[in-house]
Amino acid sequence: MIDTVQTASLTEVFSTKAGTIFQSDAERCWYVDFAGKFARFDYRCLLKLRKAVYHVNIEQKLLSSDKSPDVEIIFICACDHCYILTLIQIIAFKELLEGTFVMFELNHILHDRLGYFAA
Amino acid sequence: MKDLMRIKSLISNEIETLLNQQVKKEAHSSAIYLSMASWCNRNGYDFSSEYFFKQAEEERLHQLKIYKYILDMGGMSVSPEITNIKLEYNSFREVFEEALDQEISVTQSIKNIYARCLKEQDFVTMEFLNWFLKEQREEEYKARRALELFEVIGEEGTGRWQIDKHVGEIKYPPQA
Ligand SMILES: [Fe+2]
Numbered sequence: 001m002i003d004t005v006q007t008a009s010l011t012e013v014f015s016t017k018a019g020t021i022f023q024s025d026a027e028r029c030w031y032v033d034f035a036g037k038f039a040r041f042d043y044r045c046l047l048k049l050r051k052a053v054y055h056v057n058i059e060q061k062l063l064s065s066d067k068s069p070d071v072e073i074i075f076i077c078a079c080d081h082c083y084i085l086t087l088i089q090i091i092a093f094k095e096l097l098e099g100t101f102v103m104f105e106l107n108h109i110l111h112d113r114l115g116y117f118a119a
Numbered sequence: 120m121k122d123l124m125r126i127k128s129l130i131s132n133e134i135e136t137l138l139n140q141q142v143k144k145e146a147h148s149s150a151i152y153l154s155m156a157s158w159c160n161r162n163g164y165d166f167s168s169e170y171f172f173k174q175a176e177e178e179r180l181h182q183l184k185i186y187k188y189i190l191d192m193g194g195m196s197v198s199p200e201i202t203n204i205k206l207e208y209n210s211f212r213e214v215f216e217e218a219l220d221q222e223i224s225v226t227q228s229i230k231n232i233y234a235r236c237l238k239e240q241d242f243v244t245m246e247f248l249n250w251f252l253k254e255q256r257e258e259e260y261k262a263r264r265a266l267e268l269f270e271v272i273g274e275e276g277t278g279r280w281q282i283d284k285h286v287g288e289i290k291y292p293p294q295a
């Protein structure tokens with residue numbers, strides 16, 4: 001799946017069993033490999049994606065006893081992508097995104113300590 | 120790997136969220152003061168009405184100041200929705216009590232953002248917020264002074280008329 005874009009220029013940011021998020025320094029964007037989809041996200045869209053996924057109230061969905069289908073639609077305004085996910089997938093997606101943002105913070109600390117010119 | 124988040128924005132996502140909340144708080148203050156100006160005017164307190172009109176305008180400027188800062192730093196400022204603005208007050212005094220409450224809550228909220236900046240070592244935003252800390256010193260002073268007039272002058276007889284007259288003369292610093 002990844003072969004369709006130049007794999008060489010992509011850095012893996014974080015990966016779980018369910019998916020992987022890559023960063024492209026050259027394009028200044030990210031590629032999200034999740035739920036059978038390989039999608040490009042720019043800065044704003046990635047932040048919106050995170051917000052949308054974190055926003056799903058997983059606990060409430062688990063506890064609710066109504067017969068509504070167990071799927072959640074993650075639609076992000078002004079982005080080309082839309083996800084239709086089960087609750088289990090939402091949990092996995094959240095884990096993937098959380099890990100990714102921790103890596104961003106770590107990377108920021110590294111840049112901060114090593115200096116922007118050395119890094 | 121490049122620090123893309125940092126390249127896009129000087130401020131972190133958390134600081135951006137807090138600043139947007141502050142934008143909303145300032146807009147809320149402005150709307151409250153406008154409502155107070157209306158109440159005072161309707162009830163014959165012309166000087167206080169004028170005082171609150173001025174306050175409303177100042178809060179609007181505070182809102183814009185933060186709004187533009189977020190944009191300048193590469194963030195996304197959000198125009199807030201303001202609802203639930205009180206129309207009626209039980210007394211002249213209550214208006215000033217709530218004005219002080221409002222200012223105290225703004226000071227607290229700026230302190231909170233400052234604390235977060237300290238944690239992140241966001242010295243740039245701290246320096247930006249210094250202006251607001253100083254402003255709150257003045258805002259709380261004025262609100263407290265106004266409320267004190269009720270004690271000093273008293274509300275009996277022509278008391279409220281005199282209080283209203285003095286509200287327009289409150290200045291900070293007192294000597295200037
Ligand atoms: Fe203010």
Ligand SMILES: [Fe+2]
Pocket residue numbers: 148178222225258
């Ligand atoms: Fe104020």
